[in-house]
Amino acid sequence: MSEQVDWYDIVIVGAGPVGLTLSTCLTRWGYKIKHIDNRAEPTPTGRADGIQPRSLDLLRNMGLKRKIMAHEPAKVYEVAFWDPSAEGIARSGTWASCPKFIDARYPFTTLLHQGLIERIFIEDIQKHGGNIHRPWTITGFCNDGKDKTYPVEVSLKHVERGEIEKVRTKYLFSGEGARSFVREKLGIKISHKDPISHVWGVMDGVVRTDFPDIKMKCTIHSDSGSIMVIPRENNMVRLYIQIASSTDKDWNPRKTATAEEVQRYAEKIMKPYFIDWDHVEWYSVYPIGQGIAEKYTLDERIFLGGDVCHTHSPKAGQGMNTAFLDAVNLAWKIHLVESGFASRSVLSTYESERRKVAANLLDFDAKYAALFSQRQPSAREVGLANKASATDSDVTDHHKDNEFIKAFKDSCEFTSGYGVAYNPNLFNWSPAHRSKSQLFLSYPEHTTLRTGRILIPATVTRVVDANVVHLEQEIPLNGSFRLYIFTGDLAENSKALKDFSDHLTKKSSFYSSFLREDIDQVSYHERHNPHSRFFTLATVIAARRDSIDISSMLPPVLARYRNHVYADDVWDQRVPNSNAAAHAKMGLTEGSGAVIVVRPDAYVGCIVRLSKGTGTALDEYFNAFTSKEVGSHRSQL
Amino acid sequence: MSEQVDWYDIVIVGAGPVGLTLSTCLTRWGYKIKHIDNRAEPTPTGRADGIQPRSLDLLRNMGLKRKIMAHEPAKVYEVAFWDPSAEGIARSGTWASCPKFIDARYPFTTLLHQGLIERIFIEDIQKHGGNIHRPWTITGFCNDGKDKTYPVEVSLKHVERGEIEKVRTKYLFSGEGARSFVREKLGIKISHKDPISHVWGVMDGVVRTDFPDIKMKCTIHSDSGSIMVIPRENNMVRLYIQIASSTDKDWNPRKTATAEEVQRYAEKIMKPYFIDWDHVEWYSVYPIGQGIAEKYTLDERIFLGGDVCHTHSPKAGQGMNTAFLDAVNLAWKIHLVESGFASRSVLSTYESERRKVAANLLDFDAKYAALFSQRQPSAREVGLANKASATDSDVTDHHKDNEFIKAFKDSCEFTSGYGVAYNPNLFNWSPAHRSKSQLFLSYPEHTTLRTGRILIPATVTRVVDANVVHLEQEIPLNGSFRLYIFTGDLAENSKALKDFSDHLTKKSSFYSSFLREDIDQVSYHERHNPHSRFFTLATVIAARRDSIDISSMLPPVLARYRNHVYADDVWDQRVPNSNAAAHAKMGLTEGSGAVIVVRPDAYVGCIVRLSKGTGTALDEYFNAFTSKEVGSHRSQL
Known part of the structure; x- marks a missing residue:
């Protein structure tokens, strides 16, 4: 060959949560990785920030939880609902973000900005001898099969110097975010469950206020509009404001608003409470629609994950958490195949398991929005749901007819991350599995454990x-x-x-x-x-x-x-x-x-x-x- | 004046646990400190390593616990007793190091080598703008009162370069360890509660063994002698071996033993189990007697603390913990005086409170040794003591006659650090306090809280x-x-x-x-x-x-x-x-x-x-x- 070509186990494009999690796992397990990102630096401010209870379990299992907690993140134990009242707004209720019926070690959402989380992964990758190459971008790729072991050729370009590099790899992973070059080149379509798009404004900053729930996660509906409040580390608060919706008469996906406009808007919504800004750390406006990629891979050599595959509203704080689990799901399957333990067929379960989770997420996203906009839970309803035991029995037996409690429980399981349930397949035993021994124990007859769900803590x-x-x-x-x-x-x-x-x-x-x-x-x-x-x-x-x-x-x-x-x-x-x-x-x-x-x-x-x-x-x-x-x-x- | 003289709030001599804790508090509270140590580097290996449950509370309260835990220290939840048996040795029982009747957040002893602990304090001091000057030693001092605000003159010398520096200070603190220049110059005597001295050998290393309790704290008595086993971070284990006692016929305080001799000795004691050494990280032999300084200060300007004031056997793991609390006790009293809140009289309570704790420690040390050597607790006795509630009632009511249970409970309280109880004084209210209001609540009539003890956790x-x-x-x-x-x-x-x-x-x-x-x-x-x-x-x-x-x-x-x-x-x-x-x-x-x-x-x-x-x-x-x-x-x- 005339060109010098390097060989890798995997090329990872994008150093957001999904790419970094995949890179961390595979670096630790000894794989040779080319990991690039087209940004010169990790995320400096803003972006995703919510770590679910289940994700915190995962981060602890990776030995990274203590480093997250060292940043003194905010912890959300309860969500408060505020509705219009004679004075402006009034609290109509609160509910636990991870109620007692969920058996969680960490029954709260951890809030820390994405850049700090990324840095924790990057340090771990470096500690194990890996690195992220910046700013590099992908300009082309092809599973040409010219080499049986390294079937994929990838072309990379330095964003500033224009330098070109060609490498061969066993796998290519796109964790590029919603606008993915790889997904587009593969011709993988995004399908939209909910045709409605929104423009969101999001602002991080430090405020002074007499609003009593400023340290809680809040959904505030007022006659002047709606916002969502999320507490953050270092006395910060994040506000999400829906600026436009495709259901608006004058819908324009390019509609925008200045930081000052959003601040004035928040002031109006939060009356009779005052809100003064010490400073704004980050502000962004972005249009977003619900979408899910039709495929996560075409050939089980080139894979997609994270926002490349699923986009949705920021309300339920699911993006980063879904990304973590996409990456871990793929990491161990590639590992088992490449280390000679498993047959290549297991790789198909990445799409079947993770795409279903994304589809559920989109369904949930729509239901969650409806749940919030239709009516608020009564204190009694929330109390009943909170008291329900870890099994479904109490609720199904006594309150079967109450749709709200069911939706509430489902949504808590989902937002806490414990709702992820993989269907039966070659890993997740069911009576349909090819192993038919009478010794397999089934839920709920013999055990409280369910295959495809996490181990119950003890x-x-x-x-x-x-x-x-x-x-x-x-x-x-x-x-x-x-x-x-x-x-x-x-x-x-x-x-x-x-x-x-x-x-x-x-x-x-x-x-x-x-x-x-x-x-x-x-x-x-x-x-x-x-x-x-x-x-x-x-x-x-x-x-x-x-x-x-x-x-x-x-x-x-x-x-x-x-x-x-x-x-x-x-x-x-x-x-x-x-x-x-x-x-x-x-x-x-x-x-x-x-x-x-x-x-x-x-x-x-x-x-x-x-x-x-x-x-x-x-x-x-x-x-x-x-x-x-x-x-x-x-x-x- | 002909000389250039610097002025400090306090000069601290010695950067072991007591000096560093004092320095950390006062640096955070904004004081100007000259902190010296005659060693060129912090403790590299060995020395003290046991952090009591109560000390962990303190370290958490200082925001340092997470850094301790990041080193993955060993945690001792139980102590095992091994006694001679037909085969060599056999386990006669175990007891909790911090049983349930003690209401502790962290019911275990944390084991980490002193150097790592020192570095955590040093980093904190540096983060707040302080520093330790090394290798410097103290060559003289005098409370000459030539300056009313800075009455003490201190002479310091660089250990290598011989450079001399004179400074004036409000306070001088000696945390120099058992051989204290300051204590000696002040003519403060050490009194000996127990006239018996010992020579101890202590060895840290990594072993392979089939001894089942190698990850537990153990006291092993065999016909070939006795050792104490303490687990450490990184698969290490510490062995304490008593090499000589002043009760021996051929007593020689300079008696020593090589590392190899101690290893052979341990092998004999631990039979029928094998013990092989991967490597020895640290080994030391030192003679030690029980002693307590007669005074902790003469003038309430020059103070002593830590090992300067009290020495005892290493068995109960109390040295570093007592040092932490000496330092904190003095820190806030100096702070209250120097910031104008309290009258100078409060400084006298440093000696009255902390010297009593040291005296109790020495009494305990003797009793603890006796308890171990006389007879082992029966399983039933340990069970009874463990079941006893947080109040004394169960034990005193039903098992009043059992001296062993009382001694056991006392010793657990003591070794966990929760036994520290300061006597009534101007801070610790009692009916003898000058404030006589009827509204003061007393233990046990009105409250479970006792003045001079820590707040009950909730x-x-x-x-x-x-x-x-x-x-x-x-x-x-x-x-x-x-x-x-x-x-x-x-x-x-x-x-x-x-x-x-x-x-x-x-x-x-x-x-x-x-x-x-x-x-x-x-x-x-x-x-x-x-x-x-x-x-x-x-x-x-x-x-x-x-x-x-x-x-x-x-x-x-x-x-x-x-x-x-x-x-x-x-x-x-x-x-x-x-x-x-x-x-x-x-x-x-x-x-x-x-x-x-x-x-x-x-x-x-x-x-x-x-x-x-x-x-x-x-x-x-x-x-x-x-x-x-x-x-x-x-x-x-």
Whole structure:
């Protein structure tokens, strides 16, 4: 070849939340990445800023939550509704942004400006040897297949110097935002669920006011118009104002307003309260319509994610959160394929899982808007919904007829991020899955866990050091499947546990088929992947910590994960009468154990009863997507 | 004068925990400090490493806890006891390091090496414009009174260059450690409670072992000797080994042992378990005796603190924690005097309060050693003690006769840091205090709070933003007295609340006597000190958050602290039947309110019933130590 060409595992275009999250995961897992952004600097001010409860779980699982919190973000626990009154406006009610019926570790939305969040990811990427190249843009790409391993050619250009670079890559990812060169070149259309477009004004600044809810998230309707108020770090507040709508008679998508006009507008709306501006940090006007990309990929080599795929109103604060999860969903699937664990077919689930979430988001966006504009919840209704337990039973049994409460609950689940539910597929077991063992446990008959949803949180005691820990956070986002072995009563289930661990160590098992090549050199101190890079095992025992002796009571394969053995002995308010609260929260009893398979992104894959055939059932489950056949019909050691 | 002399508020000698804590407080509060240390660099490895639960509260109150936790320290929740057995050693029991009967936010000891902790303080000092000068040493000092404001002259010398500097200062503080030049020059003697001295070996390193409690704090007695095991960050472990005791026949305080000898010794003690060393990070042998300085100051200008004043065995992990509290205790008293709030007499309470704590520490140290060597607790005894409620009643009623449980409880309180109790004095109200109002509430008749002890923790909802917060942490360590106004039922107590706030705004009141000079220029966003640098007010209302409107329901002086108004509406497991858990935990009812005065260091000063005369009672209380007379007999506005 005449040209010098560099080779990458992936080229990532765009260093907003979706691109940075993908880059962070793949950099940590050792991939060679070309990551470009056409801006000279990260976001300096403004833009997205809301981190949902579920996203905070994710950031903690990535080890980044503490850095977010070090910026002292605002936390929104409640949303207040203000409506027209004789005096101007009056509060008609408040509701929790993440009510008690949702079992969340962090029942609040965290508000911090996108630039600070981006910098946290960038630092992490750099710490692991990666980098973002700025300002570079993409000028062309082609999956020409000229190289089997690196089928995609990408042309890049330095925005200032005009320098051109051609690279070859296994994957190309567009996280370019709503105006995506890659999406356009691929001819992927945006479809519009709701034909109505809006022009929004958004302003960040510091104010002085006697408006009592200035530190809360508020929706204010007045006879002079409507705004949304969101608190921010450093005494800042963000105001969203709808400047025009395509339903207006004089609709003009280029309609704009100056910062001063928006300030005057806000003053009018918020009367009788005063609002004075110390300073405005950021102000922007942008037209936005609801839209969703028809495809997230054409060839499973070139992928789209984040705002490239879905746009919607800023009201529910979903953009960045959806972007985080798009990226993580794709990251581990690419990882499993490229590291030889999974067949290429798993990549199709990126679009099927994430596009459905985006479609739900758009449906929700429309419903949410209607919910806000139609009528306000009564205090009683909000109270009833808040009191409803984590299961649906209270609400469905007693208040089935109240559509509002259902909509309210759905919207809380959605805005908190816990509403994401992936449909059954090769990862998310259902009776339609190709593995048909009778040992799979189904919701709601056998377990409270639902496949395609995240693991229910539980507090347990780590046996080795007696630390009280959050079980669902004990295994970091390391690209491995997480196998939680709930043993129930150890004496009762010791035979089943031994059968299971014997199966794990059989050469043909799903577990032993993917051992580390360097297994003999693994450090004594390795906590998560002593045997395989694709599995981390954790054992949860229904017993008091001081009654557990790991080395004598557990089979060696489980005992090796000595930092992942837990006593289920911490009282939990949600299951106050249980002696083994973690078991009870998962809907398991002390009498019968289970193995919960959790995907690398923390969503539940399947739940299998701990019994003689557990290992075989899991062989079947993993056979649905492993790169090679695993299980007992292979020749045994 | 022929010489160029610099003038300082304080000269601090030594940049260990005590010096750095003092320096951090006073730098933040705007004082001019000369801080020297004779080491060229901060502690590189080893030394102290245990942060008690109470110290973690303090570090959080200083805004430093998150930085500690970012280092992923080890956390000790339980202590295990190992005793001789037929096989070598066997576990005879474990107990919680901070059992449930202690109401602690962080019921564990945090282990991190002293150098990392020092660096966190140093960064904070530098962020606020301060610095540590290294390597400098003190060569002389004299309270010659030649200058009334700066009575002390100090001579300093650069350790390497030999350069000499003379400075004048208001205060000199020695945090030089056990061998203190200042203490020696002052002729202050060390008295020895326990005449027995020991030689200790201490080793930090990374080990491989099948000893199951290597991640726990352990005391191991075997027929081959005894060691103490303490887990550390980064898979490290610390071993303490007693190499010699002055009770030995061949006692030699210079007896030593090599690292290899200690390793062999540990191997023998820990049989039948193996212990292999990956590497040793730090090893030291040092002779230590129990000792306490007879005085902490002679003239209330030159003060001593930390290891200068008290030395003891390392077993209970108290050294650094006592140092933190020595420093904070002195910092706010110097601040109150130098900023014109308090009379100079308050400085005498530094020695009276802190020397008693050190004396208790030494008593405890001896008892603790005896407790460990005499006999081990039975599982039943530990269980009983653990089950005992936060009050003493269960234990004293039912198990009065069991000396062991009492000793166990006392020792847990002590090692957790919650055992610190200052005696009645001008700050810590008792019936002997010069303020005699009938409105003062006493323990245990009227309140669970005890003067001279820290405020009981309580979780409440901040009204302005609905955040669920830790009340005791809401006011940072800012040098101000913290006035918590527990209103009880607002409707019932509105008259008393108005009387109290009317009193606050009277020109002669303790509150209005110390208003800020720049009160008219104070920022709208000032949270803690809008009126006075010496007081922060917080109002706790026995009502649900959504029923509270700050501006219409609270008097303006309290409403101004809009970020410090709380709804007492969060359920608490410790008072499960109360609708106002924070009130209940303080022993207050919803019917009658109270004002709790908390010293700047978080210890309770007094508790006054909310009633017509509350303000007058507080005038009397503060009159015991303010620099000018306050109260109603002064001419009123």
